[in-house]
Amino acid sequence: MTTDTATRLTQDQPTRLERIKANTRDDHQQIDDMVMAMKPFDNRDNYGRFLGLQYCFHAVMKPLYHADDLNALIPGLSDRSRFDSVCADLGDLGLPLPRDPGAIAAPHSGPARLGWLYVCEGSNLGAAFLLKAAVKLGLDDGFGARHLGAHDDGRGKHWRQFVQQLNGLVLNPDDEIVLRQGAHDAFDFFHNLLIMDRKVAA
Numbered sequence: 001m002t003t004d005t006a007t008r009l010t011q012d013q014p015t016r017l018e019r020i021k022a023n024t025r026d027d028h029q030q031i032d033d034m035v036m037a038m039k040p041f042d043n044r045d046n047y048g049r050f051l052g053l054q055y056c057f058h059a060v061m062k063p064l065y066h067a068d069d070l071n072a073l074i075p076g077l078s079d080r081s082r083f084d085s086v087c088a089d090l091g092d093l094g095l096p097l098p099r100d101p102g103a104i105a106a107p108h109s110g111p112a113r114l115g116w117l118y119v120c121e122g123s124n125l126g127a128a129f130l131l132k133a134a135v136k137l138g139l140d141d142g143f144g145a146r147h148l149g150a151h152d153d154g155r156g157k158h159w160r161q162f163v164q165q166l167n168g169l170v171l172n173p174d175d176e177i178v179l180r181q182g183a184h185d186a187f188d189f190f191h192n193l194l195i196m197d198r199k200v201a202a
């Protein structure tokens with residue numbers, strides 16, 4: 001194979017992030033559908049329920065954002081956590097912090113955590129649409145919907161930086177599988193939160 005052909009083939013290969021996205025398309029669609037079925041932007045009560053789910057997710061994610069080894073791999077990671085913004089949103093709306101999600105937790109070590117981070121960081125992309133809907137409830141990125149806001153650098157730029165960092169990591173094939181499973185597990189975690197919410201609301 002000539003170098004040119006090799007380069008072309010490499011360029012044609014989907015990136016790690018493109019593969020994860022394709023692999024978790026159904027997971028995302030399911031979550032998207034279930035969140036919209038909650039009608040989170042119909043009124044502030046529903047939005048408060050959604051915020052409670054976000055609290056549980058971001059609380060479980062918090063240790064990952066602050067893990068030393070992950071920050072060494074992904075510089076600036078700890079600044080990406082939106083947990084404090086979710087807490088501030090709950091405070092804005094006068095809502096108590098929900099109960100701890102309990103025994104279920106994100107993994108404490110290994111490349112699965114990268115998959116969980118992908119899901120959490122990616123969720124800030126869809127948040128652009130959710131933020132627009134939140135405006136109808138009198139909320140914005142300075143009150144009640146802070147966690148849906150864009151980073152000061154710009155939402156797209158902030159995401160692309162993460163994509164670049166994650167794509168740049170050297171992982172062996174087993175780690176790739178574990179990472180991908182981590183992404184599925186993170187979506188599953190959110191899915192379970194939605195199921196629990198449905199039971200409570202019924």
Ligand code: HEM
Pocket residue numbers: 017021028031032033035036118119120121122123124125126127129186187190
């Ligand atoms: C009703 C709720 C949601 C809607 C409408 C929604 C919508 C979207 C949209 C439109 C995008 C693509 C944005 C773009 O490419 O510019 C996106 C990306 C993404 N969302 Fe959501 N989302 C929702 C909830 C969630 C939740 C709760 C999670 C995580 C638990 C999540 C995880 C992701 C991920 C990981 C991506 C990035 C996909 C990629 O480009 O690799 N989303 N979402």
